[in-house]
Amino acid sequence: MTPRLLLTLLVIATVVSALGVVQARHQHRQLFVQLSKLQKARDELNIDFGRLQLEQATWAESNRIDQVARDRLGMTFPRGGETVVVRP
Known part of the structure; x- marks a missing residue:
């Protein structure tokens, strides 16, 4: 192999390698x-x-549920005389 051919091959290999490095860095930047x-x-x-x-924690708070039941639905706790116990 002549020195000129060897030098040409080395220059081509260097250029190809440099292009590969540039491509790899560009891809790295895009991925980053x-x-x-x-x-x-x-x-x-x-x-x-x-x-x-x-x-969710605010909406599920028992005080909030109690307040909504009283205000929107008009619900109240039953009084002592309104409670009925059913036994089997």
């Missing part, structure tokens, strides 16, 4: 940007989930 966006979306969903859990 995508990862950052997905992590941000995950964080926003976690915040929303926490808010929903807090809202």
Whole structure:
């Protein structure tokens, strides 16, 4: 193999290798940007989930249920004489 041919092959291999490095870095940057966006979306969903859990706990609170039953449905606790015990 002549030195000129060897040098040409080495230059071509170097250029191909450099293009491969550039491609790999570009793909890495794109994937990192995508990862950052997905992590941000995950964080926003976690915040929303926490808010929903807090809202659910508020709606399910026994004091709130009692207040809604009294205000909207007109419900009250039965008095002593209104209670009937049924035995088998």
